[in-house]
Amino acid sequence: MATEVKTATRPLLGDEALALGAIDAGLSGAFSYPGTPATEILEFVARETGDGPLASAGGVSHSWSANEKVAYEEAMGMSFAGRRALVSFKHVGLNVAADPFMNSAVSGVEGGVVVACADDPGQHSSQNEQDSRVFAAFAQVPCLEPAGAQECYDMARDAFDLSERFGIPVMVRLVTRIAHTRSGVALAEKRPPRPLQPSTDYARWSLLPVNARKGVAALAAKHADLTAWSETCRWNTLDLGRSGSRTGVIAAGIAVNYFLENYGPEDSAPPYLAIGAYPLPVALVEKLLDSVDTVLVLEDGYPHIEGMLRGLLDRPRGKAIRGKLDGAAPRTGELSPDLVREALGLPARPHRAASGLALAGRPPSMCNGCPHIDSNAAIRVVLDTYPGTHVFGDIGCYALAYLPPFQTVHASIDMGSSISMAMGAAAAGVHPAIASIGDSTFLHSGMSSLVDAAKRDVPMTVMLLDNGTTAMTGFQESMVTGEALVRVVKGLGVREDHLHVINPHRKHHEENVALVKREVEHKGLSVIIARRECIQTARS
Amino acid sequence: METNIVLCGVGGQGILSISIALDIAANRLGWQFKQAEVHGMSQRGGEVVSHLRYADHTVRSEVIPRGKANLVLSVEPLEALRYVSLLALEGALVTSSDPFKNIESYPDVDEVLAAVGREPNHVLLPGEALARQCGSVKAANIVLLGASAPWLGMPEETVEAAIRELFEPKGEKVQELNVKAFRTGRSAGEAYRRCVAAGVPSRSACALAGKLKDGLLSPDAVAPWKAVFLGPGAAEVLSALGQPGQRVKGDAAVPEAILAAGKEADVAELMAGRR
Numbered sequence: 001m002a003t004e005v006k007t008a009t010r011p012l013l014g015d016e017a018l019a020l021g022a023i024d025a026g027l028s029g030a031f032s033y034p035g036t037p038a039t040e041i042l043e044f045v046a047r048e049t050g051d052g053p054l055a056s057a058g059g060v061s062h063s064w065s066a067n068e069k070v071a072y073e074e075a076m077g078m079s080f081a082g083r084r085a086l087v088s089f090k091h092v093g094l095n096v097a098a099d100p101f102m103n104s105a106v107s108g109v110e111g112g113v114v115v116a117c118a119d120d121p122g123q124h125s126s127q128n129e130q131d132s133r134v135f136a137a138f139a140q141v142p143c144l145e146p147a148g149a150q151e152c153y154d155m156a157r158d159a160f161d162l163s164e165r166f167g168i169p170v171m172v173r174l175v176t177r178i179a180h181t182r183s184g185v186a187l188a189e190k191r192p193p194r195p196l197q198p199s200t201d202y203a204r205w206s207l208l209p210v211n212a213r214k215g216v217a218a219l220a221a222k223h224a225d226l227t228a229w230s231e232t233c234r235w236n237t238l239d240l241g242r243s244g245s246r247t248g249v250i251a252a253g254i255a256v257n258y259f260l261e262n263y264g265p266e267d268s269a270p271p272y273l274a275i276g277a278y279p280l281p282v283a284l285v286e287k288l289l290d291s292v293d294t295v296l297v298l299e300d301g302y303p304h305i306e307g308m309l310r311g312l313l314d315r316p317r318g319k320a321i322r323g324k325l326d327g328a329a330p331r332t333g334e335l336s337p338d339l340v341r342e343a344l345g346l347p348a349r350p351h352r353a354a355s356g357l358a359l360a361g362r363p364p365s366m367c368n369g370c371p372h373i374d375s376n377a378a379i380r381v382v383l384d385t386y387p388g389t390h391v392f393g394d395i396g397c398y399a400l401a402y403l404p405p406f407q408t409v410h411a412s413i414d415m416g417s418s419i420s421m422a423m424g425a426a427a428a429g430v431h432p433a434i435a436s437i438g439d440s441t442f443l444h445s446g447m448s449s450l451v452d453a454a455k456r457d458v459p460m461t462v463m464l465l466d467n468g469t470t471a472m473t474g475f476q477e478s479m480v481t482g483e484a485l486v487r488v489v490k491g492l493g494v495r496e497d498h499l500h501v502i503n504p505h506r507k508h509h510e511e512n513v514a515l516v517k518r519e520v521e522h523k524g525l526s527v528i529i530a531r532r533e534c535i536q537t538a539r540s
Numbered sequence: 541m542e543t544n545i546v547l548c549g550v551g552g553q554g555i556l557s558i559s560i561a562l563d564i565a566a567n568r569l570g571w572q573f574k575q576a577e578v579h580g581m582s583q584r585g586g587e588v589v590s591h592l593r594y595a596d597h598t599v600r601s602e603v604i605p606r607g608k609a610n611l612v613l614s615v616e617p618l619e620a621l622r623y624v625s626l627l628a629l630e631g632a633l634v635t636s637s638d639p640f641k642n643i644e645s646y647p648d649v650d651e652v653l654a655a656v657g658r659e660p661n662h663v664l665l666p667g668e669a670l671a672r673q674c675g676s677v678k679a680a681n682i683v684l685l686g687a688s689a690p691w692l693g694m695p696e697e698t699v700e701a702a703i704r705e706l707f708e709p710k711g712e713k714v715q716e717l718n719v720k721a722f723r724t725g726r727s728a729g730e731a732y733r734r735c736v737a738a739g740v741p742s743r744s745a746c747a748l749a750g751k752l753k754d755g756l757l758s759p760d761a762v763a764p765w766k767a768v769f770l771g772p773g774a775a776e777v778l779s780a781l782g783q784p785g786q787r788v789k790g791d792a793a794v795p796e797a798i799l800a801a802g803k804e805a806d807v808a809e810l811m812a813g814r815r
Contacts, residue, residue, distance in 0.1 A: 184567050254602060257602060337601040338606050351627060360647060
């Protein structure tokens with residue numbers, strides 16, 4: 001039987017391994033906004049370095065920023081100053097940070113910048129399954145795609161080296177299963193941070209067209225060198241094997257694991273190219289194509305590699321390409337070892353039959369005692385009283401009010417959309433129009449909409465649900481709550497006679513309903529702050 | 541050597557804690573492990589599942605392929621049934637019998653437990669009652685971990701050491717409570733399997749195992765207990781087992797006394813060994 005050994009590895013989630021890899025690579029700053037499945041990256045940096053000195057004293061500075069754009073720009077400032085920065089968020093967070101992301105490729109970086117982007121194929125907790133590899137290609141920056149926690153750790157260091165070698169940001173693309181899978185990680189030697197040495201190349205950093213044209217040309221010129229790097233780097237490996245199979249496989253990231261799961265060390269897998277780095281290693285793809293007739297592409301997310309291989313003409317060099325676009329694997333949803341096994345044409349493993357009992361699902365729900373329950377109970381009464389009421393929700397626990405018993409959310413598209421959508425709907429003639437948004441989401445991207453709504457006194461009611469925390473992602477500190485939040489709302493131009501603070505609690509239900517009804521009838525902007533602490537933080 | 545475990549339950553039941561205990565144990569043995577979990581919204585009363593794989597060779601897939609799971613370890617019976625089809629034909633199912641009803645459409649509990657009882661190679665235990673015996677209802681997850689010991693593929697000392705490491709920040713008392721929960725669960729699981737193998741109905745074996753002191757049942761007590769549960773006084777015995785607080789000694793004397801006393805017996809008194 002097994003005996004205990006002295007362990008040299010540290011159990012880490014993929015997110016945590018990436019964070020520690022960055023720290024050990026000489027990180028100075030980490031910036032993020034919470035979002036599943038990326039949240040644990042910054043949480044780990046905070047835990048690991050929280051007691052140490054700040055970046056200015058040779059340590060690591062870290063913060064939950066107001067939103068992803070702010071986080072990205074903070075990272076760029078740190079890079080400008082010569083130091084290394086990590087910016088992390090979930091895939092849709094990159095949309096918010098798209099402006100600095102795209103332009104940082106043009107300006108380039110001084111200290112290394114690593115962009116950790118956690119995708120969510122299968123949409124465990126997201127509104128879409130956009131593939132950040134596409135975004136990396138769009139910005140023309142390299143992308144690394146780890147296939148496990150060890151690779152998260154190792155790639156973080158490589159990403160900083162690559163970023164500084166080519167002078168551009170580097171993306172590390174995770175998927176939920178990598179971000180949230182824990183395994184033992186062997187650690188490398190910790191490197192010191194870079195010294196404070198702000199860039200003096202102001203022309204490169206100041207993207208006036210006269211400078212930016214040069215930046216765009218310089219970025220395009222890097223592509224050939226990046227491809228040459230990709231063809232020889234350790235993250236892309238070609239194994240032509242001994243099977244003699246005329247069907248080859250290109251597998252990327254986690255799909256490499258799902259693929260190799262089917263072959264023991266003694267079995268000979270079909271010829272395959274494992275991809276962990278982009279731009280794609282063209283020479284290796286050519287070598288694989290030369291030795292097979294058909295290539296099966298296995299990737300979690302969009303048919304990104306497959307689409308590039310097919311191009312317009314579908315059959316590169318006359319070879320058949322299989323994957324998500326021809327139905328060998330499903331076009332959407334999360335890839336799985338079982339789907340990959342099927343795509344490989346291998347027989348399903350014998351398994352136990354399901355019990356036969358109809359098993360009710362157990363969807364997430366608001367906690368007992370949650371203040372959002374009482375806020376939505378009040379909104380429900382308004383809905384029942386005024387036919388034609390529409391409620392524009394937002395991203396947070398309160399989005400669950402879409403479900404019974406409340407059904408008090410009619411739309412929620414993206415962070416901060418509630419107020420702006422209510423404005424548009426009010427302009428179209430919807431009345432009452434209600435926006436329902438949490439404190440953290442409001443600070444993230446609801447404020448600018450409210451400035452607009454106040455300026456034009458749009459006839460709508462904003463329910464600002466202040467529970468004092470960012471609850472859904474694990475209770476990260478919210479930027480501004482309580483009385484300070486009232487001051488912010490006033491400062492944005494909201495009239496004091498239509499700004500109210502209520503306590504969303506069962507015992508105040510009747511008075512709360514009366515107030516909401518009154519404000520809903522007002523033909524101008526009203527803001528009602530429903531303030532009660534999140535029941536989870538209140539209990540802990 | 542390769543072990544693939546589906547750990548499941550409802551948010552807040554400590555699924556993550558038992559996953560991490562096993563991670564620590566696998567790591568202590570120098571094995572590779574991969575433990576995939578789902579975070580985020582599902583923590584709000586939703587179903588929680590963690591795939592844990594460990595082996596003395598390279599572990600590839602983060603997710604357990606269908607047909608490769610050795611064990612479904614659940615802190616909730618409905619959740620246990622959800623993952624049966626991931627099990628290999630000979631795989632084991634270990635679950636608590638305590639339903640967590642936070643949905644209106646929760647199926648009939650008797651049907652759920654009967655479905656568990658029909659699974660080959662299963663263990664059904666009142667996790668909360670056994671955990672309460674050890675000092676805290678919160679340790680139900682560790683009780684179920686103990687009941688899973690035969691399928692963990694690693695020495696029990698290593699698991700116990702991992703439990704101590706996991707609960708180290710909470711102090712010695714909590715550490716010892718959880719080690720006791722592990723041992724009690726292991727013994728109660730063994731008692732349950734012995735009873736069921738001998739022909740005791742699943743629900744009766746479950747009720748008995750939940751009352752056994754430290755989960756211990758003497759092997760020679762199985763046959764007389766079977767006679768009790770298949771005999772005319774079974775309903776009364778089950779009702780007595782359903783009373784809170786009752787503890788049952790694990791030796792053969794108890795069921796033999798019940799059998800000998802016949803109809804007029806005060807079953808509760810007999811089970812407490814007070815005659």
